[in-house]
Amino acid sequence: MTAFQVLYAKAAQEDIKQIYRYIAFSLREPETAKQQIRRIRSGIRSLQNFPYRFSCVEWEPWHSMAMHRMPVDRYLVFYLCDRQAKTVTIVRVFYGGRDIAAILNNEQA
Numbered sequence: 001m002t003a004f005q006v007l008y009a010k011a012a013q014e015d016i017k018q019i020y021r022y023i024a025f026s027l028r029e030p031e032t033a034k035q036q037i038r039r040i041r042s043g044i045r046s047l048q049n050f051p052y053r054f055s056c057v058e059w060e061p062w063h064s065m066a067m068h069r070m071p072v073d074r075y076l077v078f079y080l081c082d083r084q085a086k087t088v089t090i091v092r093v094f095y096g097g098r099d100i101a102a103i104l105n106n107e108q109a
Helices: 010-026 030-048 100-108
Strands: 005-008 068-072 075-082 087-095
Touching (some): 010 030, 010 087, 030 087
Parallel strands (some): 005 087
Antiparallel strands (some): 075 087
């Protein structure tokens, strides 16, 4: 079985940096921030094998794009799979308690 290559969109890279900054500096827990980012990245790496194991989101336009959602602790990793190119693109990483649909609608406005 050939593994998928994992790619990061710029927004996803920035999301991960923001998660680290919030935990490390706002909450003043740098070691917790490192561990959380490690768990998120480990979850993302696991998408190299069986990336289709997580369901697609229900809301548009991401549902039509076949955007998948993977939970990692209290965070959600959103990603797209390209079976032909054997790639997984990490699109965004959000704290699960946020109104993600509203955030995305605001970004599109």
